[in-house]
Amino acid sequence: MTAGKYSSGLIAQNLTVHYGRNTVLDDLTTPRFPHGRICALLGPNGSGKSTLLRAMSGLLPAQGTIALDGLQLTSMRLPERSQHCLYLPQALPAPVNITALEAMLAAKRVMPNKQGQRFADAPNEEDIEVSLSLLEQFNIAHLALRKLNELSGGQRQLIGLAQALGRQPQALLLDEPLSALDLHYQYAVTKLLTQITRANNLVTVMVLHDLNIALNLCDLVCVLHEGRIIASGPPAEVLTPALLRTVYRVAARIETTADNHRFIVITGCV
Numbered sequence: 018m019t020a021g022k023y024s025s026g027l028i029a030q031n032l033t034v035h036y037g038r039n040t041v042l043d044d045l046t047t048p049r050f051p052h053g054r055i056c057a058l059l060g061p062n063g064s065g066k067s068t069l070l071r072a073m074s075g076l077l078p079a080q081g082t083i084a085l086d087g088l089q090l091t092s093m094r095l096p097e098r099s100q101h102c103l104y105l106p107q108a109l110p111a112p113v114n115i116t117a118l119e120a121m122l123a124a125k126r127v128m129p130n131k132q133g134q135r136f137a138d139a140p141n142e143e144d145i146e147v148s149l150s151l152l153e154q155f156n157i158a159h160l161a162l163r164k165l166n167e168l169s170g171g172q173r174q175l176i177g178l179a180q181a182l183g184r185q186p187q188a189l190l191l192d193e194p195l196s197a198l199d200l201h202y203q204y205a206v207t208k209l210l211t212q213i214t215r216a217n218n219l220v221t222v223m224v225l226h227d228l229n230i231a232l233n234l235c236d237l238v239c240v241l242h243e244g245r246i247i248a249s250g251p252p253a254e255v256l257t258p259a260l261l262r263t264v265y266r267v268a269a270r271i272e273t274t275a276d277n278h279r280f281i282v283i284t285g286c287v
């Protein structure tokens with residue numbers, strides 16, 4: 018199947034997901050998430066963000082279609098599908114007794130090789146170099162030989178992100194990738210993800226709760242409310258006081274600083 022100009026990007030159409038008798042997503046169609054842009058998936062607790070990403074990645078059974086550049090992902094088996102579209106869960110890499118570098122190499126090894134076999138190739142020098150270079154980009158090369166069970170939650174979250182990028186998917190679905198990070202790393206990692214998304218023409222969708230990061234550092238936002246997408250587009254157009262009132266039940270105003278940064282001031286709950 019070809020990647021036609023008009024079908025470029027990642028899209029879910031008519032997606033329905035149930036947990037038992039509870040329908041969480043009902044005939045939902047997303048906007049087309051484009052290549053080379055970072056999109057924040059926003060919405061209150063329980064609005065369906067993780068469910069949407071897990072269904073798009075194939076980890077949850079769903080009715081509907083999910084296509085990347087016109088290629089139907091729904092008909093693929095999970096290992097092949099995750100080579101195209103990779104989901105990084107909210108849960109941090111487990112604190113196990115292997116080094117960060119070993120964890121990077123192990124993540125690469127679960128990818129099928131050219132013959133479609135998994136776990137077939139032993140890591141080579143190039144794999145090690147690529148893994149070290151990714152750890153360097155995340156500013157954690159000094160942790161390469163430290164065991165995961167000796168690292169902090171935030172350090173393991175950075176390793177999880179580096180592992181995901183090391184698998185070189187075309188689309189990355191990141192579930193709260195900044196949740197364990199301090200202020201510096203929240204900004205640094207979002208900036209780095211933006212650079213990598215642009216440089217490699219990836220589709221990147223990440224669940225965020227920090228609306229100021231979405232407002233200032235993301236190209237697009239998509240807002241879920243009670244299992245429906247109620248707005249999507251450039252953050253400054255979507256994140257209005259009216260939307261924040263409806264979706265997040267807060268009274269807020271948006272301020273712009275002299276150097277053109279925007280920030281949300283919450284003045285109360287409604």
Ligand SMILES: Nc1ncnc2c1ncn2[C@@H]1O[C@H](COP(=O)(O)OP(=O)(O)OP(=O)(O)O)[C@@H](O)[C@H]1O
Nearest residue numbers: 036037039041060061062063064065066067068069
């Ligand atoms: N495994 C499950 N079994 C049953 N219901 C579930 C399950 N996982 C999620 N749900 C329900 O589905 C709805 C959407 O949950 P989901 O985790 O997708 O929300 P979310 O927007 O990611 O929330 P949060 O911001 O709190 O992580 C919620 O009502 C939740 O209770």
